[in-house]
Amino acid sequence: MITVDRVSKTRSRTRILHDVTFEARPGRVTGFLGPNGAGKTSTLRILLGLDRPESGAALICGRPYRKLDRPLTTIGALLDGSGAHRARTARAHLRWVAASNGLPDSRADEVLEIVGLTGDARKRAGRFSLGMSRRLGLATALLGDPEVLVLDEPVNGLDPVGIRWMREFLRNSAVQGRTVLLSSHLMSELAEIADDVIVIDKGRIVARGSLAEVTGDHRTLEDAFFALTATEAVRPW
Numbered sequence: 001m002i003t004v005d006r007v008s009k010t011r012s013r014t015r016i017l018h019d020v021t022f023e024a025r026p027g028r029v030t031g032f033l034g035p036n037g038a039g040k041t042s043t044l045r046i047l048l049g050l051d052r053p054e055s056g057a058a059l060i061c062g063r064p065y066r067k068l069d070r071p072l073t074t075i076g077a078l079l080d081g082s083g084a085h086r087a088r089t090a091r092a093h094l095r096w097v098a099a100s101n102g103l104p105d106s107r108a109d110e111v112l113e114i115v116g117l118t119g120d121a122r123k124r125a126g127r128f129s130l131g132m133s134r135r136l137g138l139a140t141a142l143l144g145d146p147e148v149l150v151l152d153e154p155v156n157g158l159d160p161v162g163i164r165w166m167r168e169f170l171r172n173s174a175v176q177g178r179t180v181l182l183s184s185h186l187m188s189e190l191a192e193i194a195d196d197v198i199v200i201d202k203g204r205i206v207a208r209g210s211l212a213e214v215t216g217d218h219r220t221l222e223d224a225f226f227a228l229t230a231t232e233a234v235r236p237w
């Protein structure tokens with residue numbers, strides 16, 4: 001369970017988050033949708049303890065990130081990149097992160113298998129393609145078998161096979177009872193995968209609810225989004 005309660009943040013004298021409030025529940029994929037610069041990454045960074053809110057609270061299973069004991073066992077996060085040093089092999093990276101959270105070495109091979117990287121365990125992270133790096137990042141997030149997964153733009157740059165794999169993986173994670181929160185500016189992608197949707201625009205939550213509730217009477221989530229944010233769709237020539 002993720003609870004974000006009236007989180008505000010100012011950067012360079014500009015308020016970038018205004019009383020951001022939402023929940024992401026177990027067993028559901030929650031899509032965090034907004035245009036470039038809306039405040040998605042800033043919100044996720046606060047949730048993951050990488051930044052502090054000015055006011056309000058972002059809680060994971062009832063606690064702020066910094067109060068979690070062995071955080072990897074509660075929450076796994078995928079931000080940009082795999083987080084691995086280029087010269088380290090995939091397995092060495094995973095063993096190093098596992099050790100830092102008191103997890104056994106054997107977990108490294110287990111998560112490599114889950115993400116389909118068993119055959120690349122001895123390859124250096126610097127030689128991984130974008131799709132492989134994304135899988136390695138996900139493997140790292142899964143080390144502690146966490147009940148919450150947070151992913152920032154997880155399908156960005158992936159090919160159709162990678163997108164489908166990621167979509168199925170996230171759906172299965174929710175079916176297993178995990179809380180899955182993913183950010184995206186890709187509306188059609190979110191409509192494919194999300195049970196619940198939170199829409200953020202210019203640092204404010206402008207809609208939240210099930211996919212059907214947020215889509216409302218509009219034909220698609222994209223149409224609903226443009227109506228909610230009153231953004232002029234860029235017309236083709």
Ligand SMILES: Nc1ncnc2c1ncn2[C@@H]1O[C@H](COP(=O)(O)OP(=O)(O)OP(=O)(O)O)[C@@H](O)[C@H]1O
Nearest residue numbers: 011012016034035036037038039040041042043185
């Ligand atoms: N370090 C910083 N200093 C000043 N402003 C910042 C900083 N980081 C982010 N911002 C501003 O905060 C706002 C929200 O940025 P954020 O990266 O959270 O958006 P986003 O929704 O994740 O966008 P994108 O889809 O492009 O990743 C933007 O206006 C951005 O310019």
